């Protein structure tokens with residue numbers, strides 16, 4: 252696990268975007284995993300900037316989003332499909348057919364929803380798995396829409412959202428009753444299979460969840476703590492979100508020494 256503490260939101264976005272760009276340049280047909288929510292917006296803006304100004308091309312990239320509300324139409328302004336088009340897909344050269352967001356359209360019954368979920372997993376597998384997955388974290392410690400108590404073996408499925416998540420998300424909807432009560436979400440098991448997971452967090456409101464995810468026990472009461480089991484997880488947080496970390500000084504020291512090593516500097520001796 253790597254912990255990168257940045258001075259502010261802008262530096263978090265810059266660090267995350269350069270990791271994505273580095274992979275896209277090295278492996279143009281890579282499979283990226285995207286998250287929605289307010290946290291990755293700045294990172295997406297940077298990627299759009301890199302596409303426009305530096306010619307970073309996503310023409311061969313495929314993507315999978317973590318989750319989608321259920322039920323919701325893809326053209327609904329609060330759907331995650333709409334969000335991705337608005338902040339990223341509409342501004343880069345990714346092929347629309349290669350962008351996958353779980354289908355949140357109302358289905359006839361639970362069986363039909365299950366088929367959507369199985370198919371999502373199948374499509375990820377068919378493309379060889381996700382190379383780099385961007386994640387956010389909820390104030391409760393959830394990742395994607397894996398609520399507290401989600402199994403670490405869970406796969407893409409329908410989840411029932413908690414009151415707290417509904418409250419957190421209500422700021423994006425006109426009325427409380429408009430906030431969907433379900434979502435289709437990649438499972439923790441699905442996320443643990445990604446080759447590299449990058450979790451972004453900014454602001455004081457995320458400090459407690461970050462401390463529990465990184466330094467707390469591995470428990471389904473904090474789904475993000477499952478990342479302690481990930482073969483390659485990177486937490487990119489700003490000073491405020493790092494505020495409750497007990498070993499903050501050590502992470503900063505590690506960060507500095509690794510940077511020195513990369514640059515062949517004095518830390519290498």
Ligand code: F6R
Nearest residue numbers: 286287288289290387388389395
């Ligand atoms: C969304 C997602 C969620 C968010 C989390 C944090 O795709 O996976 O887990 O990452 O709710 O949301 P923000 O960034 O709005 O605080």
